[in-house]
Amino acid sequence: MTAAKTRAIDRDKAAARCEVAWRDAPGLWGFLTTVDHKRIAARYVLTTLALLFLAGMLALDMRLQLTFPSLHRMGAQGYNEAFTLHGSTMLFLVSVPVMEAMAMWLTPLMLGQRNMAFPRLNAFSYWMYLGGVLMLWVPHALNITPDLGWFQYPPLSGPGYAPGHRADIWAQMITFTEVAALSVSVNTVATILRMRPPGMTLARMPLFLWAMLVAAGMTILALPAVMLVTSMLIADRLVSTHFFDPVAGGDVVLFQHLFWFFGHPEVYIIFVPALGFVGQIVETFSRRRVFGYTPIVLSLLTIAILAFGLWVHHMFAVGLPKLGASFYTAASMAIALPTGLQIYCWIATLWGGRPRFDTPLLWVIGFIVTFVIGGLSGVMTASAPLDLQLTDTYFIVAHLHYVLIGGALFPLFGAFCYWFPKATGRLLSERLGKVSFWLVFSGFNLGFFPMHILGLMGMPRRIYTYGPQMGWQALNIVATAGSAIAMVGALLFVANAWLSLRRGAAAGPNPWGAPTLEWAVASPPPPYNFTHPPVVDSLTPLWPPPETMAVVTGVSLDRREVLVTSAVDAEPVHLQASAEPSIWPLAAAIATSAMFVASIFTPWALVWGALPVLVTLTGWFWPHRSLTPGVRRMLGRAS
Numbered sequence: 001m002t003a004a005k006t007r008a009i010d011r012d013k014a015a016a017r018c019e020v021a022w023r024d025a026p027g028l029w030g031f032l033t034t035v036d037h038k039r040i041a042a043r044y045v046l047t048t049l050a051l052l053f054l055a056g057m058l059a060l061d062m063r064l065q066l067t068f069p070s071l072h073r074m075g076a077q078g079y080n081e082a083f084t085l086h087g088s089t090m091l092f093l094v095s096v097p098v099m100e101a102m103a104m105w106l107t108p109l110m111l112g113q114r115n116m117a118f119p120r121l122n123a124f125s126y127w128m129y130l131g132g133v134l135m136l137w138v139p140h141a142l143n144i145t146p147d148l149g150w151f152q153y154p155p156l157s158g159p160g161y162a163p164g165h166r167a168d169i170w171a172q173m174i175t176f177t178e179v180a181a182l183s184v185s186v187n188t189v190a191t192i193l194r195m196r197p198p199g200m201t202l203a204r205m206p207l208f209l210w211a212m213l214v215a216a217g218m219t220i221l222a223l224p225a226v227m228l229v230t231s232m233l234i235a236d237r238l239v240s241t242h243f244f245d246p247v248a249g250g251d252v253v254l255f256q257h258l259f260w261f262f263g264h265p266e267v268y269i270i271f272v273p274a275l276g277f278v279g280q281i282v283e284t285f286s287r288r289r290v291f292g293y294t295p296i297v298l299s300l301l302t303i304a305i306l307a308f309g310l311w312v313h314h315m316f317a318v319g320l321p322k323l324g325a326s327f328y329t330a331a332s333m334a335i336a337l338p339t340g341l342q343i344y345c346w347i348a349t350l351w352g353g354r355p356r357f358d359t360p361l362l363w364v365i366g367f368i369v370t371f372v373i374g375g376l377s378g379v380m381t382a383s384a385p386l387d388l389q390l391t392d393t394y395f396i397v398a399h400l401h402y403v404l405i406g407g408a409l410f411p412l413f414g415a416f417c418y419w420f421p422k423a424t425g426r427l428l429s430e431r432l433g434k435v436s437f438w439l440v441f442s443g444f445n446l447g448f449f450p451m452h453i454l455g456l457m458g459m460p461r462r463i464y465t466y467g468p469q470m471g472w473q474a475l476n477i478v479a480t481a482g483s484a485i486a487m488v489g490a491l492l493f494v495a496n497a498w499l500s501l502r503r504g505a506a507a508g509p510n511p512w513g514a515p516t517l518e519w520a521v522a523s524p525p526p527p528y529n530f531t532h533p534p535v536v537d538s539l540t541p542l543w544p545p546p547e548t549m550a551v552v553t554g555v556s557l558d559r560r561e562v563l564v565t566s567a568v569d570a571e572p573v574h575l576q577a578s579a580e581p582s583i584w585p586l587a588a589a590i591a592t593s594a595m596f597v598a599s600i601f602t603p604w605a606l607v608w609g610a611l612p613v614l615v616t617l618t619g620w621f622w623p624h625r626s627l628t629p630g631v632r633r634m635l636g637r638a639s
């Protein structure tokens with residue numbers, strides 16, 4: 001037998017052993033107990049996409065209402081509910097979680113690992129996120145929809161002006177999603193810092209992982225502020241504390257400060273992962289190493305630091321001292337520098353490479369164009385005197401959609417096209433992909449560019465109708481038509497995925513000839529990802545494709561085990577048992593959800609509701625010795 005043949009047989013044997021150790025229980029039980037990062041992440045992504053669709057339908061509804069003056073298909077209350085549900089869903093239930101879900105799916109694969117550092121925390125995160133989805137959308141089905149916008153400022157949201165539970169529902173939805181987001185972020189940081197394959201020093205980490213490390217760090221610093229402020233709001237409403245009641249010495253501006261201390265970094269928590277997608281896609285499709293790796297990493301870090309120093313640009317209309325306003329103007333303009341630098345690096349990479357304009361790259365180019373426009377309107381509103389004119393007009397609606405859709409969703413769609421073959425084993429249709437890109441790109445610009453002009457003409461945001469004498473009709477018709485075209489493009493994108501899943505050509509492990517580790521395994525990857533952790537010696541380990549990949553042996557093939565390495569140099573440190581499937585994360589999430597929901601009705605829920613949480617967490621963390629194979633077989637677990 002030739003050496004190559006023996007190697008192949010050994011490989012199959014190792015794979016069969018891993019298969020047994022990493023397999024999930026069949027059926028519903030397996031669905032509820034799985035800790036496979038890929039399964040949980042896929043679930044996360046699909047849920048966010050369903051919500052993207054629902055929130056998009058709400059947007060179309062609003063656009064139809066605004067197409068002509070004095071329409072009455074939607075009343076003021078209905079419109080308030082629509083933009084609140086649309087904005088809150090898009091930001092808290094779509095954009096942030098979808099980026100985290102992509103990280104959850106990709107991180108272990110890019111690291112040559114079998115799972116994340118805390119597999120059960122991933123499962124818990126998803127169930128908590130689902131709780132947040134239900135917290136907002138079940139009341140909507142019961143006609144108790146929050147109606148005060150995606151940032152519910154007091155005093156409007158305080159006990160005096162917002163009776164009933166709409167405001168509480170919104171505030172508690174935040175708590176759910178932030179617990180979920182913190183869980184993934186802690187997990188991502190731990191995984192990236194301590195589970196890199198030997199050889200992958202910090203300086204050899206793919207840009208996506210850098211981006212996720214930065215975004216997850218920002219999440220950990222920013223999200224507690226919003227959890228705190230929404231909890232304070234609930235306390236004001238439930239037990240009559242006076243955090244935001246000026247009569248009793250409270251301060252409504254405090255709400256704005258805490259909200260935007262989170263709110264501005266939030267935008268970057270959405271945008272930085274998108275930069276990570278751009279990095280991988282530009283590199284692969286230019287077929288050369290990315291130009292300016294180190295400056296890009298440094299600029300990611302700079303963005304992260306600056307992003308915490310400019311939240312007050314959302315509050316220029318409050319009437320702050322002039323010096324403060326000037327400082328925040330300067331800081332807001334400064335953040336354009338590191339961002340601009342990255343744009344130059346992407347362009348330089350494409351320039352110096354031999355670019356292949358497949359759909360993922362088209363989305364990236366769409367991103368560059370659109371994001372530059374959104375960045376420019378951002379620099380304009382960063383100037384305090386100008387912002388006083390523009391705030392609360394359609395100029396802001398245009399700006400925020402340019403950065404969120406152009407800056408985050410376009411790269412995300414590019415990322416879907418790029419990793420779809422890896423996740424499903426099928427190629428997407430390039431033709432349908434290109435048509436859907438052009439429809440979304442042109443529809444989006446047609447729909448949103450006129451909003452800048454509408455804003456300059458004085459059309460305020462958050463109005464449900466306007467009189468014919470305002471002269472806003474023509475541009476509103478264009479805006480609605482553009483949005484509708486973009487929606488058709490997005491539906492075509494989904495249709496493409498659906499058709500390709502059934503009839504697409506087989507993808508093979510590395511259809512794009514990409515350089516990073518996730519492309520070294522089969523498509524779709526097996527449950528254990530890698531039989532042996534690879535060893536890497538460059539930033540682009542698959543360029544040129546190695547004959548055989550150097551690997552670490554000694555990580556168990558029969559038990560769930562992962563390799564832990566040192567934070568900077570990625571030297572192997574020890575082998576660690578990786579969690580088995582478990583029902584406890586779901587149980588803990590149900591107990592926590594019950595406590596959260598009840599606590600908008602009575603403060604005692606925090607006392608009595610904590611008991612079931614305690615029980616489920618005890619179950620989760622109950623220590624158990626590693627079982628011998630005999631005992632495991634007796635218990636019916638995979639041995």
Ligand code: HEM
Nearest residue numbers: 059062063083087090095149150397404461462463483486
């Ligand atoms: C084609 C897709 C979309 C259309 C047609 C659309 C349309 C709209 C409309 C009509 C409003 C209300 C403006 C107002 O009356 O003030 C709005 C608000 C908003 N949208 Fe979108 N949108 C779309 C996608 C998105 C996406 C993808 C995001 C986020 C990732 C997003 C985030 C927001 C936010 C944060 C608000 C502000 C809500 C508030 O004022 O409280 N939108 N959008």
Ligand SMILES: [Cu+2]
Nearest residue numbers: 264311313314
């Ligand atoms: Cu901001």
